[in-house]
Amino acid sequence: xxxxxxxxxxxxxxxxxxxxxxxxxxxxxxxxxxxxxxxxxxxxxxxxxxxxxxxxxxxxxxxxxxxxxxxxxxxxxxxxxxxxxxxxxxxxxxxxxxxxxxxxxxxxxxxxxxxxxxxxxxxxxxxxxxxxxxxxxxxxxxxxxxxxxxxxxxxxxxxxxxxxxxxxxxxxxxxxxxxxxxxxxxxxxxxxxxxxxxxxxxxxxxxxxxxxxxxxxxxxxxxxxxxxxxxxxxxxxxxxxxxxxxxxxxxxxxxxxxxxxxxxxxxxxxxxxxxxxxxxxxxxxxxxxxxxxxxxxxxxxxxxxxxxxxxxxxxxxxxxxxxxxxxxxxxxxxxxxxxxxxxxxxxxxxxxxxxxxxxxxxxxxxxxxxxxxxxxxxxxxxxxxxxxxxxxxxxxxxxxxxxxxxxxxxxxxxxxxxxxxxxxxxxxxxxxxxxxxxxxxxxxxxxxxxxxxxxxxxxxxxxxxxxxxxxxxxxxx
Amino acid sequence: xxxxxxxxxxxxxxxxxxxxxxxxxxxxxxxxxxxxxxxxxxxxxxxxxxxxxxxxxxxxxxxxxxxxxxxxxxxxxxxxxxxxxxxxxxxxxxxxxxxxxxxxxxxxxxxxxxxxxxxxxxxxxxxxxxxxxxxxxxxxxxxxxxxxxxxxxxxxxxxxxxxxxxxxxxxxxxxxxxxxxxxxxxxxxxxxxxxxxxxxxxxxxxxxxxxxxxxxxxxxxxxxxxxxxxxxxxxxxxxxxxxxxxxxxxxxxxxxxxxxxxxxxxxxxxxxxxxxxxxxxxxxxxxxxxxxxxxxxxxxxxxxxxxxxxxxxxxxxxxxxxxxxxxxxxxxxxxxxxxxxxxxxxxxxxxxxxxxxxxxxxxxxxxxxxxxxxxxxxxxxxxxxxxxxxxxxxxxxxxxxxxxxxxxxxxxxxxxxxxxxxxxxxxxxxxxxx
Ligand SMILES: [Zn+2]
Numbered sequence: 038x039x040x041x042x043x044x045x046x047x048x049x050x051x052x053x054x055x056x057x058x059x060x061x062x063x064x065x066x067x068x069x070x071x072x073x074x075x076x077x078x079x080x081x082x083x084x085x086x087x088x089x090x091x092x093x094x095x096x097x098x099x100x101x102x103x104x105x106x107x108x109x110x111x112x113x114x115x116x117x118x119x120x121x122x123x124x125x126x127x128x129x130x131x132x133x134x135x136x137x138x139x140x141x142x143x144x145x146x147x148x149x150x151x152x153x154x155x156x157x158x159x160x161x162x163x164x165x166x167x168x169x170x171x172x173x174x175x176x177x178x179x180x181x182x183x184x185x186x187x188x189x190x191x192x193x194x195x196x197x198x199x200x201x202x203x204x205x206x207x208x209x210x211x212x213x214x215x216x217x218x219x220x221x222x223x224x225x226x227x228x229x230x231x232x233x234x235x236x237x238x239x240x241x242x243x244x245x246x247x248x249x250x251x252x253x254x255x256x257x258x259x260x261x262x263x264x265x266x267x268x269x270x271x272x273x274x275x276x277x278x279x280x281x282x283x284x285x286x287x288x289x290x291x292x293x294x295x296x297x298x299x300x301x302x303x304x305x306x307x308x309x310x311x312x313x314x315x316x317x318x319x320x321x322x323x324x325x326x327x328x329x330x331x332x333x334x335x336x337x338x339x340x341x342x343x344x345x346x347x348x349x350x351x352x353x354x355x356x357x358x359x360x361x362x363x364x365x366x367x368x369x370x371x372x373x374x375x376x377x378x379x380x381x382x383x384x385x386x387x388x389x390x391x392x393x394x395x396x397x398x399x400x401x402x403x404x405x406x407x408x409x410x411x412x413x414x415x416x417x418x419x420x421x422x423x424x425x426x427x428x429x430x431x432x433x434x435x436x437x438x439x440x441x442x443x444x445x446x447x448x449x450x451x452x453x454x455x456x457x458x459x460x461x462x463x464x465x466x467x468x469x470x471x472x473x474x475x476x477x478x479x480x481x482x483x484x485x486x487x488x489x490x491x492x493x494x495x496x497x498x499x500x501x502x503x504x505x506x507x508x509x510x511x512x513x514x
Numbered sequence: 515x516x517x518x519x520x521x522x523x524x525x526x527x528x529x530x531x532x533x534x535x536x537x538x539x540x541x542x543x544x545x546x547x548x549x550x551x552x553x554x555x556x557x558x559x560x561x562x563x564x565x566x567x568x569x570x571x572x573x574x575x576x577x578x579x580x581x582x583x584x585x586x587x588x589x590x591x592x593x594x595x596x597x598x599x600x601x602x603x604x605x606x607x608x609x610x611x612x613x614x615x616x617x618x619x620x621x622x623x624x625x626x627x628x629x630x631x632x633x634x635x636x637x638x639x640x641x642x643x644x645x646x647x648x649x650x651x652x653x654x655x656x657x658x659x660x661x662x663x664x665x666x667x668x669x670x671x672x673x674x675x676x677x678x679x680x681x682x683x684x685x686x687x688x689x690x691x692x693x694x695x696x697x698x699x700x701x702x703x704x705x706x707x708x709x710x711x712x713x714x715x716x717x718x719x720x721x722x723x724x725x726x727x728x729x730x731x732x733x734x735x736x737x738x739x740x741x742x743x744x745x746x747x748x749x750x751x752x753x754x755x756x757x758x759x760x761x762x763x764x765x766x767x768x769x770x771x772x773x774x775x776x777x778x779x780x781x782x783x784x785x786x787x788x789x790x791x792x793x794x795x796x797x798x799x800x801x802x803x804x805x806x807x808x809x810x811x812x813x814x815x816x817x818x819x820x821x822x823x824x825x826x827x828x829x830x831x832x833x834x835x836x837x838x839x840x841x842x843x844x845x846x847x848x849x850x851x852x853x854x855x856x857x858x859x860x861x862x863x864x865x866x867x868x869x870x871x872x873x874x875x876x877x878x879x880x881x882x883x884x885x886x887x888x889x890x891x892x893x894x895x896x897x898x899x900x901x902x903x904x905x906x907x908x909x910x911x912x913x914x915x916x917x918x919x920x921x922x923x924x925x926x927x928x929x930x931x932x933x934x935x936x937x938x939x940x941x942x943x944x945x946x947x948x
Pocket of ligand 1: 074078
């Protein structure tokens with residue numbers, strides 16, 4: 038039972054002003070209806086004037102997705118009633134979109150994969166309803182038009198994706214591409230919304246509407262795959278319908294069939310002239326995109342494909358890595374990709390909250406063996422906790438000193454260094470393990486190493502401990 | 515004149531005004547201290563703007579339409595908002611939610627519409643200048659019925675910013691006055707490029723009317739004197755055209771076959787656009803609020819059913835229908851094709867003639883209630899809608915009377931040749947009133 042998935046992705050373009058008026062798009066921290074004017078309120082008599090920058094941004098996306106930009110594209114009205122809709126219609130593009138027939142290469146379930154892009158078009162965001170008096174049965178709703186008129190692009194894929202995981206990877210790659218282009222900020226709340234079409238080969242298609250997070254897309258699709266497969270196994274038919282994703286419960290629920298029958302009565306927007314911007318495309322110079330950067334990371338820093346892919350999969354992460362790569366790019370790659378990301382994820386923190394110089398400082402301490410790898414992780418955790426709590430943190434050096442985590446010296450001539458001392462203690466306390474070792478059970482050594490590490494609170498370098506123990510055991514002590 | 519205020523207390527016995535402003539402020543400039551009446555579908559900051567509809571009662575725009583800004587800059591005093599068919603939908607001003615306007619030339623007759631209030635205000639001598647709007651003849655029809663001059667400019671020459679939309683692709687704001695010179699003067703104030711209107715053209719108007727029309731070729735399409743045109747009106751208009759010939763113009767009879775579909779194309783287009791434009795009046799933002807205890811779609815329906823008049827509801831319904839999937843191709847798309855044919859016809863004619871002349875309206879002003887059947891009312895727009903479909907300039911100038919009621923001569927010109935249209939109308943006016 039093959040799974041077939043196509044996506045429609047709505048992204049807010051990160052312009053300074055709205056799509057058809059001069060209002061600022063920086064509304065998230067301000068009160069309701071403070072970023073509005075006659076145009077985005079849809080007051081009678083107001084007229085839209087297209088934001089040139091938004092068109093440029095959309096064309097950047099079109100070019101990066103290898104789309105064709107037709108000679109002429111046309112804005113259209115999508116007519117429907119809804120309380121958040123200021124004009125009773127949304128200005129969008131319909132049968133003549135800005136760009137068509139592109140693609141985006143992703144890492145698919147079976148290696149590199151080309152996902153075809155059907156179209157990219159521009160439209161305006163509607164306002165937002167704020168429900169008051171209980172979430173289950175709100176007593177009333179208020180309308181906030183701050184969001185009305187924020188420029189969106191809608192990117193529609195062909196049904197080329199074959200699993201929820203592939204859909205997620207596509208989204209990640211698309212997000213990275215849009216951020217590299219400088220047209221999108223994924224950290225802004227509500228900046229991305231996804232509709233997903235999913236079917237099991239040979240059955241009807243189901244549309245899941247308005248998924249608002251990256252993880253949500255994979256979750257919703259996974260739920261749908263299971264639901265549809267189970268239904269088919271029981272001999273039921275899949276009905277063609279629209280479903281909503283309930284993020285909190287991780288399930289999709291059937292929307293009223295009415296919503297599917299909606300007739301939007303599209304017609305060309307008479308207040309805007311047809312858009313003729315095909316000749317702008319040549320003038321657009323694209324920045325380095327994720328694939329190119331990935332290759333450069335491998336060439337310039339000698340990174341593995343896996344590390345390079347991880348580190349370039351997010352613009353901020355890639356930029357962070359380049360700031361801390363410094364003298365030891367390989368060490369930095371391991372620490373950023375394998376350690377830091379996990380710790381950030383665990384704390385639900387973003388890479389932007391980590392000052393690169395702090396992290397560089399920590400890497401220098403590890404590289405100079407001032408602290409052990411293990412204690413390096415501990416220091417990192419302490420620093421991240423501080424950052425999460427206060428937004429700032431002490432220097433890695435200060436943290437090492439405060440916690441007394443400086444690596445211990447070994448190999449002193451007289452054998453009275455802390456590592457040798459601890460090793461002797463461990464051997465004395467564990468005669469059984471010593472005996473096992475002498476009888477050829479080499480794994481007993483690991484147990485003894487662990488004991489020494491505990492005694493030194495991780496401040497002994499594992500290589501030192503190993504060497505000292507082997508040497509002592511060899512002497513028959 | 516310097517800045518100041520003027521008292522405006524007209525004897526509005528014809529119900530030309532929905533509201534007046536007194537004292538009205540004015541500034542310095544070419545129109546300093548000149549009272550100007552403004553049709554009630556043009557947004558005026560701080561002055562209620564209802565479009566003759568109950569659904570907008572109480573709506574006070576927070577901004578001025580561009581034409582209002584220009585009038586104020588020229589020193590004019592905005593003295594009131596004039597009555598109109600609700601949202602411009604009508605040719606008699608009987609469709610106003612606030613009662614009809616009477617024709618100052620004969621109180622038993624309509625002033626025409628939908629800019630009937632503006633025409634009546636000028637005809638009654640209450641103001642020297644007024645702004646109207648013309649979607650399918652709404653300036654020219656009342657100008658003809660009330661015996662004044664009204665110009666529908668080239669589409670794009672006057673900013674629509676602040677004009678409450680009825681049918682965006684067809685309508686223009688235009689000047690109305692007792693004579694051509696004043697129409698030309700008002701046009702010179704309101705025309706010009708406006709960055710707030712994406713369909714606005716960079717074509718300012720700075721013209722002084724000239725009566726010299728020697729060598730001007732005037733086309734007279736047979737269709738403008740066809741079925742439905744009162745022969746007495748036709749005869750008066752032919753007399754006017756003969757006068758223009760005596761002034762040195764050359765008369766060329768011609769044909770305009772696209773007229774057969776013009777009216778249908780016009781009504782499908784304007785109703786479709788209207789059904790979308792008027793969707794915003796849902797009780798959330800304007801007029802009496804929707805009942806929040808009901809589900810929103812029920813509350814919207816109720817508000818719209820009560821707030822809109824019969825003709826507006828009729829046009830919204832037909833427009834919604836013609837945009838529906840399955841019917842779009844049959845109606846809206848066909849209407850656009852027919853519209854292209856009208857444009858082509860004009861292009862072909864204007865390769866041979868400089869202007870086209872004919873009657874503005876097929877008859878003189880109707881009696882109240884005479885056009886209660888909507889179809890017969892729509893038919894009366896047949897001679898004015900072609901200019902809107904093609905976006906070309908057209909003027910109506912009084913050219914005589916039938917049974918004591920004014921008749922309008924319509925002059926249509928090439929795209930952006932508003933000046934020539936003005937000159938021909940001026941030549942007629944000067945020749946008829948030496
Ligand atoms: Zn705005």
